[in-house]
Amino acid sequence: xxxxxxxxxxxxxxxxxxxxxxxxxxxxxxxAHAVLDLNKQDGGNRKFILVQLPEPCKPDSEAxxxxxxxxxxxxxxxxxxxxxxxYGADNSPDTSTLPGFKTFKLRPSFFKQWRKCSAETSAxxxxxxxxxxxxxxxxxxxxxxxxxxxxxxxxxxLTEKIDELTLAGTRxxxxxxxxxxLCLEKTVTKELIEEAAALRPKKFICLDAAFHDNDQLKAxxxxxxxxxxxxxxxxxxKVQTVFRTV
Numbered sequence: 001x002x003x004x005x006x007x008x009x010x011x012x013x014x015x016x017x018x019x020x021x022x023x024x025x026x027x028x029x030x031x032a033h034a035v036l037d038l039n040k041q042d043g044g045n046r047k048f049i050l051v052q053l054p055e056p057c058k059p060d061s062e063a064x065x066x067x068x069x070x071x072x073x074x075x076x077x078x079x080x081x082x083x084x085x086x087y088g089a090d091n092s093p094d095t096s097t098l099p100g101f102k103t104f105k106l107r108p109s110f111f112k113q114w115r116k117c118s119a120e121t122s123a124x125x126x127x128x129x130x131x132x133x134x135x136x137x138x139x140x141x142x143x144x145x146x147x148x149x150x151x152x153x154x155x156x157x158l159t160e161k162i163d164e165l166t167l168a169g170t171r172x173x174x175x176x177x178x179x180x181x182l183c184l185e186k187t188v189t190k191e192l193i194e195e196a197a198a199l200r201p202k203k204f205i206c207l208d209a210a211f212h213d214n215d216q217l218k219a220x221x222x223x224x225x226x227x228x229x230x231x232x233x234x235x236x237x238k239v240q241t242v243f244r245t246v
Contacts, residue, residue: 005034015044026050029075033082036099040086050075054105076103104158110141110149111246137207137246143184147173150182150205150246168192179203186210193221200228201241208245218245 013019023031035048054070057063068074079101087098112135117126137146151160156175163174165181168191173182181196183206196204204225211218225243 002030002034002037005031006038009034009038009046013044013046015039015042015046017044017046019046021046021048022051023048024051026052026075027071029078032075032079032101036079036082036086039099072103102158104148110138110145112136112138137209143171146184146246147182151175151180154180154203154205156180167195172196174199174201180205182206183210187212188217188221190217190220193217193224197224197228197241203242203244205244205246211245 009021013021021031021035026032029050029052032048032050035046038044039046052072052075054072056070057068057074063074068077083099083101112132115129117129147162148158151158160175161177163178165172165174167183168189170183170185170188170192172192173184174180175182178199179202181199181201181204183192183196183204186207186209188206188210211221222243225241228241
């Protein structure tokens with residue numbers, strides 16, 4: 001029952017604690033319902049993380065007949081309905097302040113992993129591996145898919161605040177208060193590199209394919225970001241900027 005979980009959360013947290021309630025067996029998302037309900041009652045800022053395997057609903061169940069194929073689907077819909085009920089437009093006209101939630105699925109990397117070669121690997125086999133690795137990004141991956149994976153690989157949590165910028169007419173994602181910039185568009189330009197460097201991020205990541213084999217542009221990008229790591233006397237500065245392609 002939602003009331004039971006709400007009481008447990010009430011007695012074990014404080015409204016403005018920023019506590020995270022973790023439920024490894026979320027089922028139909030009762031814990032999320034309880035946390036959202038309690039936050040609404042006392043103005044709290046508690047958060048929740050739910051984990052649920054995509055366990056299939058039985059074909060003869062009411063949930064399946066209603067269009068929910070997995071237990072996780074039921075939970076996500078329940079959270080949506082609770083948010084709509086507690087923080088609907090009629091209750092809060094300013095939708096920018098409404099709480100929300102993100103869902104992630106565990107899956108293989110969108111980046112093809114390089115297979116290590118042994119000393120016995122022939123030149124022909126190596127040539128085949130190189131050709132296969134030329135297109136190393138899963139074509140089904142969206143920019144948002146790549147963004148989430150690169151965030152994790154860069155040591156940032158999936159809850160990191162992401163801002164979307166437009167630099168030189170190109171979409172760029174800004175994370176960790178601008179310390180990490182990611183451009184996942186299919187083309188980069190000299191103007192984009194210059195505008196990104198002007199923001200002085202700690203790290204800038206873009207797609208290697210976005211240079212379209214323009215080695216001069218790529219070399220200029222390397223030097224542009226390298227210059228951010230040196231002062232006017234040519235000595236290394238305290239803030240080092242990393243330029244990386246994937």
